[in-house]
């Protein structure tokens with residue numbers, strides 16, 4: 001059979017892994033695809049830079065247009081990242097009638113509609129397995145393996161950098177900033193880690209999964225999003241004492257006729273599989289009405305795990321599978337989308353930590369505020385502290401000590417109005433921490 005000729009646009013971490021697989025495992029891939037998959041062109045910004053993977057002479061260039069317009073090229077693999085040049089690469093390739101494979105969740109989140117529409121008009125396909133959870137085949141699982149199910153919930157750790165930092169903070173009892181510096185040194189965090197640690201990356205990924213699983217397109221602004229960059233070690237330790245782990249959890253689930261979504265550091269019971277995912281790993285828990293619960297775990301990033309997903313997409317394109325499955329994906333909202341639950345109506349349990357004045361009646365004041373907003377307490381931790389010297393010396397200053405409260409379920413709106421009143425209480429001092437607890 002005729003080969004599938006590929007142009008690789010981007011030859012960095014992931015591009016290097018893809019080239020390695022295509023060049024070194026060509027026989028295996030040809031067998032799986034039923035035809036050779038041939039790397040014909042590689043495009044980068046600076047072809048003169050030394051590369052970890054050596055390419056045949058004359059293959060690398062910096063001319064994107066030439067590669068896309070080359071009539072020999074069947075499929076364009078976009079691995080440059082970002083939403084500007086990558087957008088042009090994908091749109092131009094589709095306009096030329098070439099199938100596209102990409103690992104770029106930011107691009108699909110920002111320009112997915114236009115890209116999918118152009119692909120549909122051009123009768124081409126866009127394959128994007130590597131854009132969510134790296135090596136975990138989550139797109140294929142939702143769109144093919146679970147096609148008989150109604151997906152009821154997705155609960156996932158989708159950012160390896162954040163999970164690595166949380167794991168190290170707890171294991172080594174080190175503050176966020178110190179672990180971040182170590183993660184950057186080890187290559188687990190980018191020089192600018194903002195999108196990983198502020199929850200944006202995980203939010204982009206959960207919106208892609210939401211679109212596939214529920215057919216609903218959700219803007220990032222429509223659901224609560226918080227990263228790990230403001231977390232304190234103390235909360236990880238208190239959570240442990242209560243039998244929980246803090247994880248940056250992305251959630252999308254059906255609640256009645258609505259879709260509840262959030263990406264937040266969340267307390268998860270320690271014995272649950274998702275609480276036990278450590279280091280830079282990802283996990284996705286899916287619940288379908290026929291299959292029940294499924295857990296998929298593995299490397300959510302890295303050159304070879306991500307290349308594994310990109311090359312699986314290339315095999316799907318080569319066999320013609322992608323051309324059959326792509327039009328079936330729930331990307332065009334042919335049915336009414338599931339409406340999003342307004343954030344103030346999301347009902348959960350919460351972990352609260354305040355510094356409170358160490359004097360009588362403090363808990364009565366706090367419980368009064370919470371109680372008047374319909375929030376009931378499940379437990380309280382206040383550790384004994386030594387008698388304060390200043391009190392013994394007759395000082396007027398009332399010392400503050402930490403108090404941790406676990407609540408029963410209540411709506412986010414109830415907590416928001418209670419927060420306003422708690423802030424005004426003289427007995428409650430900063431920090432005031434509120435983290436959701438997973439069911």
Ligand SMILES: NC(=O)c1ccc[n+]([C@@H]2O[C@H](COP(=O)([O-])OP(=O)(O)OC[C@H]3O[C@@H](n4cnc5c(N)ncnc54)[C@H](OP(=O)(O)O)[C@@H]3O)[C@@H](O)[C@H]2O)c1
Pocket residue numbers: 009010011012013014015043044045046047049062064079080081082085103104105106130131134300301302303306
């Ligand atoms: N890294 C991961 O573990 C991972 C995991 C999942 C998904 N992804 C996604 O995969 C994509 C690639 O990530 P990466 O980590 O491989 O990035 P990277 O290491 O920064 O590599 C980017 C490559 O693109 C080239 N490039 C950038 N702008 C270009 C332009 N305008 N024209 C031509 N070439 C250009 C660069 O050329 P030079 O080499 O000359 O600079 C480089 O080879 C991103 O969308 C990312 O989100 C990455």
